[in-house]
Amino acid sequence: MKYSIITIGREHGSGGRGIAQMIADELQIPLYDRKLIQMIAENSGLAESYVAQSEMRRTSSFLYNLYFDSKNLPLDDQVFLAQANVIQEVAKKGPCVIVGRCADYILRNEPSVLNVFVYAPMEERIRRIAEEYGEKANDMQRYLQKIDRHRSSYYDRFTGEKWGEPHNYHLLLNSTVGLKTAAQQIITLATGKEQA
Numbered sequence: 001m002k003y004s005i006i007t008i009g010r011e012h013g014s015g016g017r018g019i020a021q022m023i024a025d026e027l028q029i030p031l032y033d034r035k036l037i038q039m040i041a042e043n044s045g046l047a048e049s050y051v052a053q054s055e056m057r058r059t060s061s062f063l064y065n066l067y068f069d070s071k072n073l074p075l076d077d078q079v080f081l082a083q084a085n086v087i088q089e090v091a092k093k094g095p096c097v098i099v100g101r102c103a104d105y106i107l108r109n110e111p112s113v114l115n116v117f118v119y120a121p122m123e124e125r126i127r128r129i130a131e132e133y134g135e136k137a138n139d140m141q142r143y144l145q146k147i148d149r150h151r152s153s154y155y156d157r158f159t160g161e162k163w164g165e166p167h168n169y170h171l172l173l174n175s176t177v178g179l180k181t182a183a184q185q186i187i188t189l190a191t192g193k194e195q196a
Contacts, residue, residue: 002192003114004095007103013125016118022183033099044082105159
């Protein structure tokens, strides 16, 4: 395989998680998504619920963080360090698909990593979270915008890069091409083999 590790960054409701599952199934390699949260919790000693929500919290300011030394880091920083350790560990184990958690940045110096960002128009995302995910909100567009802001803030703070910025990824994919088609495009790029 040309790229043995595939990272999938994604907008909520874009179908990125489903695409990641299809890739892992097709290539018969591990998928690290919710399992990653459990591993990070074990590594950090923090509750899974805290780790799962870490990218949804507003991060503290730089000035706030100046008051902490490396032995007494804020919890969000401890989660990120545990996350980076776990992601590096699973990447060393062999081929895999990793969803979210700044994996593209954490593994940025690894030549065998393919970084993908999946996005979709707002209308498609609203339809998917309502029909497929069963999520409900009074104003679905504001709900998705809030999630985007939190993911962006988290990514930007811990990487110093911009979430969804094309220069941070090898491939950006609009999932309206179809989840199966998107998965096959990523597989083709990762394996270096054209599909019949």
